Amino acid sequence: MSAVDDPAPYGTAVVWFRRDLRVRDQPTFLAAADGAARALALFVLDPALLDPSGAPRRTVLYRCLRELDEKLGGRLLVVRGDPADVVPHVAAAVDARQVHAAADFGPYGRTRDEAVEKALAEHGREFVRSGSPYAVAPGRVTKPDGTPYKVFTPFRRAWQQHGWRRPADTDARTVEWLDPDDKHGGPRRTRIPDDDRVEAELPPAGEQVALARWQEFLDDGATAYKRTRDRPDRPGTSRMSVHLKYGTVHPRTLLADLAGRSGDGVESVRSELAWREFYADVLWHRPDSARKNFDRRFDALPSDSGPAADEHFAAWAEGRTGFPIVDAGMRQLREMAWVHNRVRMIVASFLVKDLHLPWQRGARHFMHYLADGDLASNNHGWQWVAGTGTDAAPFFRVFNPVVQGEKFDPEGDYVRRFVPELRDVPGKAVHRPWELPGGPPNGYPRPIVDHAEERRAALDRYEQVRGGSA
Structure with a gap:
């Protein structure tokens, strides 16, 4: 029939x-x-x-x-x-x-x-x-005058005040589903493709594992989230980003589960969900910001190009810059199709401010390798680090990769996991392998740039954007 x-x-x-x-x-x-x-x-x-x-x-x-x-x-x-x-x-x-x-x-x-x-x-x-895909649809939360928010904190307050609906009560039986083989004259049914050849260790996928992972995080990680979320050497994050990307769980479901809980950790989780909604709202109002600087003044910021710049980009992408926390992050990207959020900021700052390459180049690389690659969150996160977007960290904030490594990977466990050349280097010494007797072991490279010099160069370029004004 x-x-x-x-x-x-x-x-x-x-x-x-x-x-x-x-x-x-x-x-x-x-x-x-x-x-x-x-x-x-x-x-x-x-x-x-x-x-x-x-x-x-x-x-x-x-x-x-x-x-x-x-x-x-x-x-x-x-x-x-x-x-x-x-x-x-x-x-x-x-x-x-x-x-x-x-x-x-x-x-x-x-x-x-x-x-x-x-x-x-x-x-x-x-x-x-x-x-x-959002608890509050982009464009719904605005300032009293109807204009969009450009700063996260007031957006988050307005977003929470706006609120969201309860999760819809549905399952597979809510709808009586037609057998697609009974239709006549429509496009031919395509078999769901086999997995692509992926070297990365991908996270489990699907609704069942998404809900199970979320429950595990609620039981074991949410309370301590604020204390542990910046430590790449610890399993302190929710790892829900890939599930939100594909909608195997809705943020409204997560927010409903958080509603009866309190504490700094829970507030931090709720805040991270708000960041996702903020960036979606920014993209809704400014679609051009997916590829271009939100703050167009930074179009004048000089960036490097040519063979030397390409060599620097390749060293960054392959995890051989000589800065262990940067290299660990870039190798984690290839091995897991995911990078810890703190490390995403470190490697992004290094590309933009130590190597003087445009954030768009790094954002494209991330979108290619990330399993959780989301255009709004990824590209606006890169702009946050680059200082060119909304609510941006000021451009003159330049992450010191050595200090960041010592602070957030104090025993060096994260670096040793992803940089096998340094697995025999004990403790925090792993973050300064060039200071070891005989230099870095096992062929690990020396730093490809001097961070202090490149920081000054980045700030000099920033002054050109500012026109030398204070």
Whole structure:
């Protein structure tokens, strides 16, 4: 029986999954069930998003899709192509009056969804947005005069005062799912791709492990989070970023679980979620800030280029700068497709202010290798370090990689884990291997730059942006 012959009183709908690969807390399920008797679950493998992604992100995506398909009883239709062509085609194949999806607030997502909405409307079909990947949709929190916040702390206060909905009570049974093999005339079903060849040790993926990891963190890590989150040598972070990236858990779910808890650690966790929402809000108001300086004055900041700059970038990317905390971070990126947040700041500062390379170059490298690569959080985090964005650390704050290593990896355990050449160097001496008798062991390089000299050079360049004014 085709969907056209369906005797159900409300016909069919399409639920289009994007960054919400879960069955719990799904407003789209409720909206679809309210307007239709049955729905087709759809995911589109969009080359515009897949092709620029690195292998770690693609692999995590495929694993999330396989778990979601299993939860839906094998009824997830996966197709490949341009959503503006594919989604209307699928909707026509099942005679769906509505296509339901969570709103996308990114630059590409907004343009894509406008094209899909227009294509659907041409055939009398409706594109319905329900919910978003955020607790509070970007653009909702503004200053009293209606302008967006440019500083995090007042945004966070307004965001908390605004509040958010309770998690939606849904599961796989909320919607009666159509068998995608029963449709007629639609795009051919694509098998969920196998994992890409990834050398990194990727985190477990999917909704089940996301919820389990979150519960583990609530039980064992949330209380101490403020004290431990800056220590890369300890398992003090939640590791929820990859799950939030793919929507295998919604931030609203996390915030609901935090609501009955108190303490500095819990407030710090809530604050980190607010940072994610702040950067999404910034990108909503300033889509150009994904690639360009938010503070356009910094367009005049000189940066290095040419063969020597390329050699410096390669040394940074491969973890052979001679600064152990920097090299450990860059090797962790390759080995785990993830980097501790404190170390992300250290390696970013080193690239921009010690090597005088543009933050965009580092941001692209991170997006290629990170499993949790999120455009808003990644690129605005880089701008925070570079001093070119909203709420930026002042440009003249230059991370000293040696001091940072000694402070946040005091016994050197983090460095020794990722830099095997230094595994026999005891204690904090691992952060200054050039001071060892005979120099760095096992072929580990000496520092490629003098930090003190490059700090002065960075500040001199900053003065050019300021015009020499105090």
